[in-house]
Amino acid sequence: MNTHTHTPLDGRVAMVVGGSRGIGAAVVRRLARDGADVGFTYLRDSAAAETVVKAVEAAGRRALALPVDSADAEALAAAVDAVADRFGRLDILVNSAALYPVGPIDELGVEEFDRTVAVNVRAPFVASTAAARHMTGGGSIVTIGSLVADRTVFPGYGLYSMSKTALVGLTKGLARDLGGRGIRATLVHPGPTDTDLNPADGPYSDVIRSHTALGRYAGPDEIAATVAHLAGDEGRFITGTSVLVDGGFTV
Template sequence: MTTTCGTLDGKVALVTGGSRGIGAATAVRLAREGADVALTYVNDEAAAEDAVRAVEALGRRAVALRADAADAGEAAGAVASAAEALGRLDVLVNNAGIGVLGPLEGLGLLDVDRVLAVNVRAVFLASQAAAGRMTDGGRIITVGTCMTQRVPGPGGTLYTMSKSALVGLTKALARELGPRGITANIVHPGPIDTDLNPADGPFAAGQAAMTALGRFGRAEEVAETVAHLAGAAYVTGAEFAVDGGHAA
């Protein structure tokens, strides 16, 4: 077992949707910086346990919490559960989200309600709950999308709308919580190589071509920026593109 030492020693973080992809990479990176980590999952308990073991291998405490962000009670309740399990809460990473893509005329009310519930309402409720649990100097970091800055084609109306709402939420949180030294920032990933959007998938070449670097990013590259923001005290209300130049 390796004991980590870093900028987040003694801190506790909650990463929603932390069982795989960007969330799992973020959980591990925060642990490398010294944080104990709680993470939420919905269905993939095995992946969540793998992420917990990866954190524990770094000498940090970890817990996996089943919480469906589509359920208002569970979205807020995960914050309380994380704080109770690990003793406090210093960092919230709003990573859980879903993408429903398709032609505007094909999107039904159920699609709209679920996307807004997971991508917007859950983030608001978790941030609200975290603000009530955090001591002064906490951090709220939300994962958005490069499509809030540049929509490359049709089919992203609902998803882009939901993620764009998080920009306004982040700026408002920064103003409201600033007097307590709690910062709020948002990270916009570009095409990232994950199970849901693999770099060798059928639509990958077109996505990579839209970036200035001509490639997919790695989940660890997004996690690096999240970890920086988890330690930064004088950065708030800001947007950070980790998109390989997608918005350039």
């Protein structure tokens, strides 16, 4: 008797930039559960990365964790190539790594600007162009944005909002340039999501929660579910667009 259950991403290979914690880690786990082998980058926390590797292997898939600073364009492109080389192909890229600079716009200097743009804007560009070289028809690039690209409701988010809004243009450009090859590009804008960066029991969580129509934070798995849909065959006619997964924050 054949006990193997078909999963949506059987035989696919995914790369997640920033996959050791928060939304990125949830995406790695979900893609593995759906049948993909997954490579991912992490910055410093090797213990967290190892936990994610074990979760992928527990799902019966192969994992590759690579320590990479997303601000290092050369190292990031090499990591994308390494995943494709290790697993023999690359079908899915998820850009999830991001800096979260918060503060009055006139108190954030050029150094913060350059580092934020390097990680939040340049890295998705570098990883996407590197991944596209390995992808064939059916490939999918999904980038994690933020609802602040649609609605910057609190002060102090000017730099972060700018960096996430830039991804709208990048996603449209990727979709147009790669569509002829059957490669899709989409952007997911999460709303308040319960992670260590923005915990649902944090100091401002009640105010943040009150802005959503559903009155709660998302779990990282809820964001990952949308990413998996866009990455897989069921999302094959979705490209060049932004999907809000924000609980009605921007209504």
